Amino acid sequence: MAPKRKAQTQEVAAEDGFELELEEAALSDQETYDKVRNQFDAVALSKRARAERGTDAASFMFKKCDQWDSNLKPDHMNRPLWIDDAGRIILESFSPIFDEAQDFLINIAEPQSRVSRMHEYSLTTHSLFAAVSVGHSTKEIMQRLEKYSKTPLSPTLCKFIEGSTSSFGKAKIVLKKTLSYIESDDPTILQRLLRDPQIAQCRADTTDGLIQEAAPQIGVMAIPGTKLAAGAKQVTQTTEPDQNPDNPQNVQNPGDMIAALREDDEDEEVAQVHSFQINKADRENVIKRCLAIGLPLTEEYDFNNDDVNPNLEIDLQPHAQIRYYQEKALSKMFSNSRARSGIIVLPCGAGKTLVGITAACGVKKSALVLCTSAMSAVQWRAEFLKWSNISPDDIAVFTAENKQAFPRQAGIIISTYTMITGSKTRSYDSEKVMKFITEREWGLLIADEVHVVPANIFKKVTYNIASHAKLGLTATLLREDDKIEDLNFLIGPKLYEANWQELSEQGHIARVQCAEVWCQMTPEFYSEWLKPSTVQKRAMLSIMNPRKFQACEFLINYHEARGDKIIVFSDNVYALEKYARKLKKAYIYGGTPQAERLRILENFQHNEAINTIFLSKIGDTSLDLPEATCLIQISSHYGSRRQEAQRLGRILRAKRRNDEGFNAFFYSLVSKDTDEMYYSSKRQAFLVDQGYAFKVITRLEGIEQQPTLSFRTPQERRELLLEVSLANESELGEERIAGDLFGSKFASKGGKAKRAGARRTAGTLSDLSGGQDMAYIETNKSRNKELKKKGVQNNFLRKMQTSHSNLKKANK
Numbered sequence: 001m002a003p004k005r006k007a008q009t010q011e012v013a014a015e016d017g018f019e020l021e022l023e024e025a026a027l028s029d030q031e032t033y034d035k036v037r038n039q040f041d042a043v044a045l046s047k048r049a050r051a052e053r054g055t056d057a058a059s060f061m062f063k064k065c066d067q068w069d070s071n072l073k074p075d076h077m078n079r080p081l082w083i084d085d086a087g088r089i090i091l092e093s094f095s096p097i098f099d100e101a102q103d104f105l106i107n108i109a110e111p112q113s114r115v116s117r118m119h120e121y122s123l124t125t126h127s128l129f130a131a132v133s134v135g136h137s138t139k140e141i142m143q144r145l146e147k148y149s150k151t152p153l154s155p156t157l158c159k160f161i162e163g164s165t166s167s168f169g170k171a172k173i174v175l176k177k178t179l180s181y182i183e184s185d186d187p188t189i190l191q192r193l194l195r196d197p198q199i200a201q202c203r204a205d206t207t208d209g210l211i212q213e214a215a216p217q218i219g220v221m222a223i224p225g226t227k228l229a230a231g232a233k234q235v236t237q238t239t240e241p242d243q244n245p246d247n248p249q250n251v252q253n254p255g256d257m258i259a260a261l262r263e264d265d266e267d268e269e270v271a272q273v274h275s276f277q278i279n280k281a282d283r284e285n286v287i288k289r290c291l292a293i294g295l296p297l298t299e300e301y302d303f304n305n306d307d308v309n310p311n312l313e314i315d316l317q318p319h320a321q322i323r324y325y326q327e328k329a330l331s332k333m334f335s336n337s338r339a340r341s342g343i344i345v346l347p348c349g350a351g352k353t354l355v356g357i358t359a360a361c362g363v364k365k366s367a368l369v370l371c372t373s374a375m376s377a378v379q380w381r382a383e384f385l386k387w388s389n390i391s392p393d394d395i396a397v398f399t400a401e402n403k404q405a406f407p408r409q410a411g412i413i414i415s416t417y418t419m420i421t422g423s424k425t426r427s428y429d430s431e432k433v434m435k436f437i438t439e440r441e442w443g444l445l446i447a448d449e450v451h452v453v454p455a456n457i458f459k460k461v462t463y464n465i466a467s468h469a470k471l472g473l474t475a476t477l478l479r480e481d482d483k484i485e486d487l488n489f490l491i492g493p494k495l496y497e498a499n500w501q502e503l504s505e506q507g508h509i510a511r512v513q514c515a516e517v518w519c520q521m522t523p524e525f526y527s528e529w530l531k532p533s534t535v536q537k538r539a540m541l542s543i544m545n546p547r548k549f550q551a552c553e554f555l556i557n558y559h560e561a562r563g564d565k566i567i568v569f570s571d572n573v574y575a576l577e578k579y580a581r582k583l584k585k586a587y588i589y590g591g592t593p594q595a596e597r598l599r600i601l602e603n604f605q606h607n608e609a610i611n612t613i614f615l616s617k618i619g620d621t622s623l624d625l626p627e628a629t630c631l632i633q634i635s636s637h638y639g640s641r642r643q644e645a646q647r648l649g650r651i652l653r654a655k656r657r658n659d660e661g662f663n664a665f666f667y668s669l670v671s672k673d674t675d676e677m678y679y680s681s682k683r684q685a686f687l688v689d690q691g692y693a694f695k696v697i698t699r700l701e702g703i704e705q706q707p708t709l710s711f712r713t714p715q716e717r718r719e720l721l722l723e724v725s726l727a728n729e730s731e732l733g734e735e736r737i738a739g740d741l742f743g744s745k746f747a748s749k750g751g752k753a754k755r756a757g758a759r760r761t762a763g764t765l766s767d768l769s770g771g772q773d774m775a776y777i778e779t780n781k782s783r784n785k786e787l788k789k790k791g792v793q794n795n796f797l798r799k800m801q802t803s804h805s806n807l808k809k810a811n812k
């Protein structure tokens with residue numbers, strides 16, 4: 001071996017223990033030496049790479065970060081979290097303690113993306129408020145993050161967590177006789193708020209100083225972080241079986257202890273609450289401002305101790321078994337025996353309605369439910385009657401067709417956002433019901449599909465309706481207009497957000513295969529598309545692309561042969577009609593008469609010969625068709641992520657979802673090299689973040705072998721092009737539906753949709769899914785009595801009641 005080569009080898013190999021092996025190899029032939037040398041280089045390279053990347057399974061996926069590289073805890077392999085200074089959290093879903101960490105993170109942070117191996121969360125001021133409001137203390141949040149984190153929490157992050165959580169719960173917003181007050185047991189907090197000019201100008205009362213009154217007994221269960229809450233905590237602790245007679249706490253009964261706590265307290269103000277009234281219209285501004293100056297307001301309703309508003313006789317039916325994630329979500333709302341305002345996020349078809357109904361059964365006071373359409377209102381009523389024992393007389397629907405209120409002191413009204421906030425002159429009957437609604441206090445306001453409600457509409461709702469607690473329900477906490485933050489102010493923090501993939505693995509929603517099918521434009525359509533033209537015309541050429549038509553026809557044939565029931569969605573009514581007529585399938589759009597809609601939907605559900613229907617965007621939401629197992633989207637609303645998720649929701653509830661090996665299918669047909677490609681990927685962003693993988697299909701296997709597909713000859717394609725070219729501009733636009741809150745302007749940025757030309761009026765949506773034909777389950781009085789005698793039937797409500805009576809006992 002040459003001395004130079006030997007020296008080099010010794011130098012580099014020494015530190016790796018390769019020295020001997022290389023030396024031996026160097027003595028043999030060149031080939032053996034090169035082999036060993038290559039092995040050595042590979043090891044050295046991977047060692048260097050590991051040193052750069054970190055030694056665990058995932059860190060190499062991230063950019064070099066000094067904070068992480070230099071501070072890794074020795075046992076970081078066993079910890080599942082990466083947290084940076086800005087509160088961005090990466091959770092390894094393959095960690096053995098993933099479930100535990102996920103359960104915790106969902107309470108304190110906002111899920112951003114939950115794909116299969118990595119989940120991403122963000123710690124935000126809102127998420128931390130929500131965390132404290134559901135009972136996590138600052139200390140606990142930091143301790144548990146420290147436990148799961150691979151690196152020590154940075155001082156910047158700790159400061160942020162402390163800053164966001166420590167001032168929470170010092171003041172709250174409460175409702176008294178339909179008026180809003182800011183209340184605190186510490187007058188200095190309110191004085192501090194009133195020194196702020198923006199808050200001061202929202203004050204409505206003219207009291208000199210603050211309004212002062214005796215604190216209600218409920219003070220001992222007060223908001224986290226206050227002295228009284230600490231008292232309540234101790235009370236709860238003493239109810240646990242600690243028999244040690246040396247423990248001084250066991251000498252007193254809990255009631256005495258509260259009294260003692262109060263007597264011991266030198267500060268007499270504890271028994272007092274202070275408040276000032278604010279203008280109804282300024283509610284949102286005050287909430288926002290309080291947050292900005294670091295004193296966020298809480299909104300909780302102590303319904304158990306509300307003796308002013310009459311109780312409503314309502315309980316869940318014994319057959320209603322709420323699922324674990326529904327219970328988890330509700331327990332965030334009801335911990336502490338109070339109803340906390342906030343938003344619950346569950347995937348489409350996961351049962352938000354039952355969550356709302358259970359909440360109403362928990363509060364047992366008058367409730368107002370707001371939906372996006374009259375059809376949903378009718379469905380909500382039917383669901384209330386199905387899942388609860390409420391008397392049908394006590395539950396009314398207030399829509400354009402039904403203008404009812406309830407006859408007794410307490411009840412439920414289900415209405416739509418448009419009915420409550422509409423600016424049009426109301427009929428006499430509507431005016432009467434509106435007066436009924438606005439002049440009373442509501443225990444609970446349930447806001448369905450809350451993410452689509454424009455902020456100004458929801459402001460009007462909170463202005464018009466005096467409700468103690470608000471529950472927002474949604475599947476996708478996203479809007480294209482970035483106004484989602486407003487919901488935090490108008491309703492409350494997000495209380496719970498379920499994981500789509502987890503629910504689908506457990507069979508609560510269907511497993512779905514998603515695919516984007518790329519369809520080449522035919523030459524004649526593409527050369528027309530390339531010419532300068534209007535947005536509508538180009539969009540129409542992409543939708544009517546004969547290859548897309550063939551792909552749709554092929555997929556329908558394929559899935560019908562498999563026994564699937566197929567819904568084809570087209571936002572564009574011109575295309576909807578053309579496709580459906582050519583393929584001899586039934587279709588429904590806004591203008592389809594009611595009787596025909598019902599007939600089509602019934603046939604789709606029960607007739608084995610009708611396996612495909614075409615729907616315009618009126619079928620995007622609230623349509624409960626559990627028979628559907630396959631969706632094909634031929635035209636959609638630009639880049640709306642919400643529409644994509646909601647359409648997917650139509651098959652997540654598939655009846656057959658628990659059949660072995662069952663998969664539902666979701667296809668988006670996209671004309672290649674057109675705007676559709678861009679919008680399609682934008683639309684998928686939300687679902688991809690929920691862990692759905694979109695396969696791109698560039699060629700449908702077997703499509704060439706189908707001789708019967710439409711538009712096979714150039715002659716047919718030219719005729720189609722001529723038809724599309726001659727179509728009236730106004731026919732090509734997007735469907736507009738009266739009273740549709742999911743309308744264009746909320747669904748896409750850039751206002752392109754506003755240019756849409758066609759205006760087709762749906763009249764009423766109320767009948768689309770056969771709402772009127774739903775059989776209401778009549779619950780007679782004797783059955784109610786029987787249920788009452790038996791007490792609360794549902795486990796969850798029973799748990800709530802037990803915890804409340806424990807607290808009551810403790811307070812006595």
Ligand SMILES: Nc1ncnc2c1ncn2[C@@H]1O[C@H](COP(=O)(O)OP(=O)(O)OP(=O)(O)O)[C@@H](O)[C@H]1O
Pocket residue numbers: 320321322323326346347348349350351352353354475621622623624649650653
């Ligand atoms: N705990 C439960 N037990 C049995 N069935 C349930 C339960 N929860 C929900 N369901 C059923 O699941 C289906 C979907 O529920 P629901 O319509 O409330 O979903 P959703 O979340 O509101 O969906 P979308 O957002 O699409 O409107 C309904 O048929 C409902 O009866």
